[in-house]
Amino acid sequence: MDLQHLAIASVPMQPWGQIYDSQTALKKGTIFQDLDMSFFAADDGGNAGCCCGVSEAGDPQQQERERLMLEIYQICFTVDDLRLYLDTHPQDVQALDMLKNSLLQRKQLLADHAMRFYPLTMDCMADIYQAGAGAGCYCWQEGPMPWEGACV
Amino acid sequence: MWTYEKRLQFPVKITKTCPKTAQLIISQYGGPDGELSASMRYLSQRYTMPVKAVGGLLTDIGTEELAHMEIICAMVYQLTKHLTIEEAKTAGFDAYYIDHTSALWPQAAAGVPFTALEFQSKGDAIADLTEDLAAEQKARTVYDNLLRMITDPEVREPLKFLRTREIVHFQRFGEALEKTKEKLNEKNHYFYNPEFDKQMITRE
Numbered sequence: 001m002d003l004q005h006l007a008i009a010s011v012p013m014q015p016w017g018q019i020y021d022s023q024t025a026l027k028k029g030t031i032f033q034d035l036d037m038s039f040f041a042a043d044d045g046g047n048a049g050c051c052c053g054v055s056e057a058g059d060p061q062q063q064e065r066e067r068l069m070l071e072i073y074q075i076c077f078t079v080d081d082l083r084l085y086l087d088t089h090p091q092d093v094q095a096l097d098m099l100k101n102s103l104l105q106r107k108q109l110l111a112d113h114a115m116r117f118y119p120l121t122m123d124c125m126a127d128i129y130q131a132g133a134g135a136g137c138y139c140w141q142e143g144p145m146p147w148e149g150a151c152v
Numbered sequence: 153m154w155t156y157e158k159r160l161q162f163p164v165k166i167t168k169t170c171p172k173t174a175q176l177i178i179s180q181y182g183g184p185d186g187e188l189s190a191s192m193r194y195l196s197q198r199y200t201m202p203v204k205a206v207g208g209l210l211t212d213i214g215t216e217e218l219a220h221m222e223i224i225c226a227m228v229y230q231l232t233k234h235l236t237i238e239e240a241k242t243a244g245f246d247a248y249y250i251d252h253t254s255a256l257w258p259q260a261a262a263g264v265p266f267t268a269l270e271f272q273s274k275g276d277a278i279a280d281l282t283e284d285l286a287a288e289q290k291a292r293t294v295y296d297n298l299l300r301m302i303t304d305p306e307v308r309e310p311l312k313f314l315r316t317r318e319i320v321h322f323q324r325f326g327e328a329l330e331k332t333k334e335k336l337n338e339k340n341h342y343f344y345n346p347e348f349d350k351q352m353i354t355r356e
Contacts, residue, residue: 005333005341007341007342008278008329008333008341009282009285009326009329010326010329010330011285011322011323011325011326011327011329011330012326013327013330014323014327026162026313027309027313028313028316029312029313029314029315029316029317029320030316030317030319030320032320035316035319035320035323036316037316037319039296039299039312039315041296041299041300042296042299042308042311042312042315044305044308069159070163072159073159073161073162073163076161077161077162080161080216081320083212084209084212084213084216084320084321084324085324087205087208087209087212087324088205088209088324088327088328088331089327090205119158120157120158120159121155121156121157121158122155143158145158146158146159146160146222146226147160147164147222147225147226147229147230149164149165149166149230
């Protein structure tokens with residue numbers, strides 16, 4: 001592997017390197033600093049944050065949900081990027097450790113969101129029924145549709 | 153089998169109506185280098201891949217592209233949600249409005265409808281992975297071009313995210329090609345097609 005040959009494309013295997021925390025990774029579009037290759041016309045001077053900020057005014061319940069939702073976005077994106085890396089680097093123990101931690105956090109955050117607000121997946125419905133909290137409710141249609149503004 | 157998670161992969165919250173921007177961005181829904189093409193390309197190619205891990209990677213990237221399609225659609229939807237007839241007339245959205253009102257329909261910026269002719273599923277791992285590398289580059293160029301034209305930060309943030317994803321996917325397809333090379337004849341990569349001439353693969 002990694003040998004260059006005539007008449008065929010070669011891309012070097014990526015070594016494990018510096019990793020962004022999950023908040024930065026979501027803004028950048030990757031957890032890997034080495035793959036964060038910006039475009040000059042996309043440079044907004046570092047001022048533009050992730051547009052899913054938490055509403056400044058309004059309902060504290062709403063703000064609470066937005067905070068939790070943003071955390072879900074961040075940790076789930078770390079899982080997404082790690083999964084692709086592990087697809088081509090299945091033996092990488094550092095990536096695997098990070099995946100294990102991130103998956104546990106994801107599971108916990110999704111369960112929290114289901115218990116406190118509404119379920120994001122069918123598996124989260126099981127969390128609700130198991131706790132008996134909303135046992136009488138078919139809650140799958142609760143909450144805004146994703147395209148209506150993620151944190152709304 | 154797929155299951156739905158009720159959120160986008162990257163948050164989209166656009167507060168200003170802008171049919172002109174919607175008209176440009178819709179290309180990444182149904183255009184030649186759009187997310188619909190990307191997902192259908194990878195999800196079609198995966199079945200016959202000679203390296204199991206490459207079929208797995210195509211499934212995972214193809215799935216992520218479906219989520220990118222949803223991000224693009226959410227952007228077009230939010231940009232035109234409160235469209236008035238006056239805005240539709242003046243902002244270059246008039247022809248689209250006549251056919252689709254403010255509904256989502258996969259087309260390129262120039263109005264060409266989505267078609268499977270935009271991608272290939274060739275049945276040769278080298279040909280297909282080389283197409284996939286090119287596809288990620290072409291999609292990156294579209295995002296570059298959009299970022300040169302669009303100034304609204306609420307629109308730019310998801311576009312920047314999607315642009316970086318193209319670069320990450322390029323890297324992964326490159327790695328998939330390296331893994332595929334291990335299945336080929338070392339002296340002549342084109343001696344046989346590992347997707348079809350299975351009896352000639354000697355190394356596992």
